[in-house]
Amino acid sequence: MPAWLPEALIFFSLVFLLLQESFAGERGVTPLLAWGAQALALFCLPFLPGEASLLGGSFLLHPQALLFKAIFLLSALVCTLYAVERPNPDREGRIRGEFLMTLQASLLGAMVLVSAGDLITLLIGLELATLPAVALSAWARRNPQSGEGGLKYVLLAALSSALLLFGFALLIGLSGSLALEAPARPLPLQGLVLALLLAGAGFKLSLPPFHLWAADVYQGAPTPVAIWLSTASKAAGLAFLFQLLQGPLAGALPDMLPLLALLAVLAMSLGNLVAVLQQNLKRFMAYSSISQAGYLLLGLLDGWSDAGLAAMLYYMLVYVIGNLVVFGVILERERDCGATEIEDFRGLIRLRPGLATAMLLGLLSLAGIPPLAGFTGKWFLFAQAAAGGWYWVVLLAAVNSTISLYYYLRIVRQMFIEVDGDLPVRGDGGTRAGRIIAAGTVAICLAGILPWLYEGMRGML
């Protein structure tokens, strides 16, 4: 199978969606065009060549890129399926073609990003992944918060792009090469380049102090978009960091470790402490995802190794599935009662026991409770940090895990304990999203106890 097939599928689906939207008018588009292409692309991944180089080395295929693409496609597929249920995210009746098309564009950007073989392709991929996501976050035109979030996102993304571009320009100018590889000799001002690129990656990964956009954007954006931002977009940030660490920053990692450790601790602590106080679940999940990004960085603290890479990718996957489940429940609840405050989850076990159970398992997995997948993932990450000798970081990460349990359980308490008195609206429920949530919940439970998922990833790399 040709190495470019998944990207081609997504690209043609994008074009067809655009054409159909232009000519179909009021009848709307066929969502199958979007999710069918995503599902087909996901299905193709195992049959692609393990290593390939196209376009004179600008587009590379390797196992790490394949794993990232699987994560992107999985989360795009789930987002699309969530989004095409009624009422749709902008609450204006039928789903609009532009929405699906924009999502496909962001997906395509993320897929190009992981396969980029030179600096220009990398930058194009990153921007193609980010800009449609900005548009998507402002999608709900009737909701002022959505517009506010979108505006903040675009301004902050512009600053982040400026920093990145400055870094890239310096790099290209000083080394005279577009190649995605470590400079042959030490560059003057290499530290400046490093700091600027790291700031750019930190923005995508929502690491403090570049995290401020996350809360406002997550809260304002239509929920399927918040899902996309918290899963695929975050994974793209990690992929971008990997590209840098394997490319221009290769060899700089040992010097960066104290900085990464500091960023990790900052992200975990800040995300956790602020999450404790949140009342809105989407905002709450934004802070949760900030702290999760902090845990992810622990995988780098033993230097660049296959074990660390596998641990981070495994955790990324587990985190994505956990978020897909939790956000799926939030979305269902939003359809039922039109709001996403924690208060609206009161007594959910009485109202929608299936949803409440899925939410419980999803949250516990995010908190890292055995035997769920989140625990196994955290365990691998902590082990990496400990192997690198960063015991104080592991200790703080463990303390942070405990704090995170506290705020995840706040929601569980609402759902399972506060069941007396007037309960919120039940809603009629029962969209097809329930099946995806159920499948995700099962995956969380199984991935924690079946060792071959992690072993398989590690074997691939």
Place this chain on the structure above:
Amino acid sequence: MEHADFALLLGLVPLFPLLGFLFNGLVGRRVPLALSGGVATLAIGASFVSSVLLFFRLTELEPAARHIVIDYGPWLHVGGLSLDWTLQLDPLSMLFALFVSGVATLIHLYSVGYMGDEPSYARYFAYLNLFCFSMLMLVLGGNYLVMFLGWEGVGLCSYLLIGFWFGDMEKAIAGKKAFVVNRIGDFGFLVAMFLMYAHFGSLEYGPLFAQFAGIPSGDWLPTAIALFLFIGATGKSAQIPLYVWLPDAMAGPTPVSALIHAATMVTAGVYMIARSHVIYTLAPTALAVVAVVGALTALFAATMGLAQNDIKKVLAYSTVSQLGYMFLGMGVGAYTAGLFHVVTHAFFKALLFLGSGAVIHAMHHVYHEVHDHSRDAQDMRNMGGLKKHLPITYWTFAVGTIAIAGFPPLSGFFSKDEILWKTWESGHAGLWVIGFLAAGLTSFYMFRLFFMTFHGSYRGKSGEEGHFKENPLTMTLPLMVLAVLAAIAGFWGLPHFLDFAHIGNRFDEFLAPVFHSGSDLHLRHMTAHHANVAMEWLLAGCSVAIAIVGLVLARRFYLQDTSLPGKIASRWSTLYRYVYNKWYVDELYETLVIRPMGAICDFLWKYFDMLVIDGLVNGLAQTCAAAGSGIRRLQGGSVAGYLTTMAVGAAALIGWVFYF
């Protein structure tokens, strides 16, 4: 895999009950009763059939080749620890698999009738199947951890089934007591496993036992391991000092008492010692401890059985006492003799329990008919003369009673006598005397029970007798099968001095490959010469004589002159009070262990838990919230603020990189 042909069949043995458990546990409530009970019984029946097929396959092999270890895949591989799902098939595990699945099948069948009126029918059968799965894993496991998995599994099921009617506080407490006491024993088992792993790096039987070859007899390591394992065994198999849970365990449904608390689970400790015989043989001190504890338990429990009025309590103390015999056999190195008693005891004790269950069921039926629920259906003082109402129960119960009392040629005689003979032969005359006295007491309390229940005249209200009716076939059929087995099982292990037809001791021969692989010291025991035939005859004669004494005394006390027991009780009132109150052991434990423990817990709760722990947790939570609200102010919502923060952040990064 070397024995791929065995793998499937061996795997099926525990798999069937597991599937039965899943069925009854998941959908049992929603299917008709007949299907629920039928699936459970079929599951364990299929397991029994697989065991029988395995038995034929195994006996086709050369005796030396009857040792099959099959690895079903990895379980735990962490650091240096690697444990697999291994099952081991050899004559020892085969023996246990056969009688466990066989007796369990009969008891499942019996339960179909006995539990017919029970609302939680499916829950009962789910537990029962889970128990069978755990027990089979325990005996078939190829390493100590699989054994421990089964060990804990049977403990859990025992707890769940003792407290099956948890609405009754007393029964729930009995379940809790069984669980807690067993945990004390499990602690010993765990320590033994830690020791083995620390010193040998493996828990698989084969590699582990091979490493014991170089250790001298009497070394501290095998002694320590053997003693810790034995602590585990005293818990599970109700030996002094941890026997106290078993009499209370009679709160569970009677078929459960028969299966778990008489025939199978409580013999797990005996199995464990037989399985670890390589270790025990190297630890003479530990063996002596086992023998002494076993003999004392046999006697001590028999005395407590003398004055009980609850029919199941008598049988419970009798079980403790008989288990003592098994450990006595283990302790004097007569492993096969002990195991033989395990098998015969499984048959006759299951029979006796099921028989008592039939009696209780019939009594309940009568009380139900006359609308009187004030009386205790298990109290023998309310029974009497049931012979003519429950003929099948009566005759099968008679077989069980004669078997346990040790009359030839029923099975109990052969197995008990072999243990006593081996005790004498290995030079433990003192222990023989204890075992001999206990045999007399056994005969006495069993015939006391028998006469009080079935003979004499009915001691209930007049007019009730017409309501008695014999139990359904699902209940009487298992009784009849078990009665036949209890009667004839003894001939499997015929002692050579009674072996006129030169059949040989088939039981010994079957198990020989297991124990012959042991050290030389053990071989000496196995091949001990049987020169002293006259002595064997004499001792066997003594056993029979004291059994007859027990029978005659019981007949005199409880049939001919029923005022005698009262007179004796008032003559030796202190002694009677001690026996009646089971030597006040429960009260002793209460004062010595439970109350001080309660006081310590109370102290820790009030001063450590509530002050220190709760204070820490609440303090931490408040600190988090305070810190969070502080940090939250950084995010005011203004874009200019955000941009500034990012720019400052980037500047800080650059600063860091240049500074460090």
